[in-house]
Amino acid sequence: MSFIQKLKKSIAQNNSLLCLGLDPDLKKLPAGLSKSVDSILEFNRKIIEATNELVCAYKLNSAFYEALGTRGFEILKATIESIPKDIPIILDSKRGDINSSNEMYAKSAFIELGADAITVNPYLGVEPLKPFMEFEDKFIFVLVLSSNPGAFDFQYVKCEDKFLFQVVAEKFINLDNVGFVVGATRGEDIKLVREISNEKLFLIPGIGAQKGDLEVALKYGINKDKIALINVGRAIIYASSSLDFAQKAREKASEFKEKINKILAEL
Amino acid sequence: MSFIQKLKKSIAQNNSLLCLGLDPDLKKLPAGLSKSVDSILEFNRKIIEATNELVCAYKLNSAFYEALGTRGFEILKATIESIPKDIPIILDSKRGDINSSNEMYAKSAFIELGADAITVNPYLGVEPLKPFMEFEDKFIFVLVLSSNPGAFDFQYVKCEDKFLFQVVAEKFINLDNVGFVVGATRGEDIKLVREISNEKLFLIPGIGAQKGDLEVALKYGINKDKIALINVGRAIIYASSSLDFAQKAREKASEFKEKINKILAEL
Numbered sequence: 007m008s009f010i011q012k013l014k015k016s017i018a019q020n021n022s023l024l025c026l027g028l029d030p031d032l033k034k035l036p037a038g039l040s041k042s043v044d045s046i047l048e049f050n051r052k053i054i055e056a057t058n059e060l061v062c063a064y065k066l067n068s069a070f071y072e073a074l075g076t077r078g079f080e081i082l083k084a085t086i087e088s089i090p091k092d093i094p095i096i097l098d099s100k101r102g103d104i105n106s107s108n109e110m111y112a113k114s115a116f117i118e119l120g121a122d123a124i125t126v127n128p129y130l131g132v133e134p135l136k137p138f139m140e141f142e143d144k145f146i147f148v149l150v151l152s153s154n155p156g157a158f159d160f161q162y163v164k165c166e167d168k169f170l171f172q173v174v175a176e177k178f179i180n181l182d183n184v185g186f187v188v189g190a191t192r193g194e195d196i197k198l199v200r201e202i203s204n205e206k207l208f209l210i211p212g213i214g215a216q217k218g219d220l221e222v223a224l225k226y227g228i229n230k231d232k233i234a235l236i237n238v239g240r241a242i243i244y245a246s247s248s249l250d251f252a253q254k255a256r257e258k259a260s261e262f263k264e265k266i267n268k269i270l271a272e273l
Numbered sequence: 274m275s276f277i278q279k280l281k282k283s284i285a286q287n288n289s290l291l292c293l294g295l296d297p298d299l300k301k302l303p304a305g306l307s308k309s310v311d312s313i314l315e316f317n318r319k320i321i322e323a324t325n326e327l328v329c330a331y332k333l334n335s336a337f338y339e340a341l342g343t344r345g346f347e348i349l350k351a352t353i354e355s356i357p358k359d360i361p362i363i364l365d366s367k368r369g370d371i372n373s374s375n376e377m378y379a380k381s382a383f384i385e386l387g388a389d390a391i392t393v394n395p396y397l398g399v400e401p402l403k404p405f406m407e408f409e410d411k412f413i414f415v416l417v418l419s420s421n422p423g424a425f426d427f428q429y430v431k432c433e434d435k436f437l438f439q440v441v442a443e444k445f446i447n448l449d450n451v452g453f454v455v456g457a458t459r460g461e462d463i464k465l466v467r468e469i470s471n472e473k474l475f476l477i478p479g480i481g482a483q484k485g486d487l488e489v490a491l492k493y494g495i496n497k498d499k500i501a502l503i504n505v506g507r508a509i510i511y512a513s514s515s516l517d518f519a520q521k522a523r524e525k526a527s528e529f530k531e532k533i534n535k536i537l538a539e540l
Contacts, residue, residue, distance in 0.1 A: 067370070069377035072346075072385070073377035073385065074385075075381075076347045076385075078381075079346045080343045083343055100368070100394070101336075102369075103336055107296075107336040110298075110334075110336035111336045114340045118339070118341075127367070127396050128396065129396045129419075129428070130419045130424060130428075131423020131426030131427060131428070133421065133423030135423075152371065155398070156397055156399055159398030160395060160396060160437070160441060161397075163432045163440055164433070165430045170437065173427065177427075
């Protein structure tokens, strides 16, 4: 089954466009959990148990696991294995290197870790991303427009009559199993990317802690099938700093899911 | 001691600008070594033992370790620990994400793994790279101009009268502990980056297997202190596919070191 098929099934099954970001930080673990690296796995498993009927996908940011040292990669893998098989998993690692190195990153993400999709960086061009695309049942999200303030430095550089992020998006239009990362904080500029393709699936981070506008993100973010991945991380997983964290995460995930569906219904 | 101080010491001590890329691939391990993940560590240690008096730095491409699965991160760390303390270590992982994620990547590279420098991707701008720069004794190499064919897709996009890679390099001119990755295959275009700054340290991959021109790379690659990091990987570590691989790697490293010094003497 392709990533898109798997995603469409999970969207239908849970009636949700919410993608939950599992980016656990030792410093932010709820009181009552020991501040050990292994508590991260316990934390993740409880969050997954509490939320897997409310989300269409999980996104794991590899930075947060790599920061845990040698045990981090094991915890990342064990977390992925804890996710029900019918929910797609996005490894958010913004990888990007030359072709022969990307072969290795693809092997790591898709074979060793078992992720369904990965986020990648476009700076080295289209050609080196082929090793990821050769996995036909997998999917890549190309970082087009990021949610952070520094996005203006290069993504908004003017190249003739276009911004660089438009030039980047255009290069990937005709490639299958490729979607775009577009930050929710970029407001109306999401529209500029949507105008390039009515089909591409967008993964949209920046809702919640980064305060992106959900309504605008959905308005321009959904494709012709009316889907997009709305990622929320910290605002859900740290909804409570006590031992009721899983229950509170479930409530918060449910809130976001309903908020998204309400906006969708009015579009 | 800062990265630059450490590097200048190792350059002087070994009279070498050669940076050796330790990017081990299970499929290419010499005959006679078992094709197990742990052989990688044995392979690396023998290469390090044979070459550490001939190089000024080691560069480890994390892709090749991540492809080994959960044991890969341990082997990466153990390899780093096998490198003599006076030789600087560059983690070549092309990382780049928003600020809060880069904090985690910096922790992973500099604290957990103990690398002295890291390669980073500029697409998200200058601001999110601050967490790396806050480690004052460490160093980042910003990927400016890559060695692969796809580099033309975006790095050569024309922004008014400049190429994007020039715009990128200019943004980092006044930042300390920042150098540039500039591919040796880019020939005379390396000059365009050198013209932006006479001080920046360049890390130059693409010599050897990728067939970049060493003479041109050195001519424009060295800074006002007459230093640059000339990276060679596959052409040295796979110099022999038999059990004499360490000895052959030593000979090959020595050849490259001398070739570099000969060109330098004539510049």
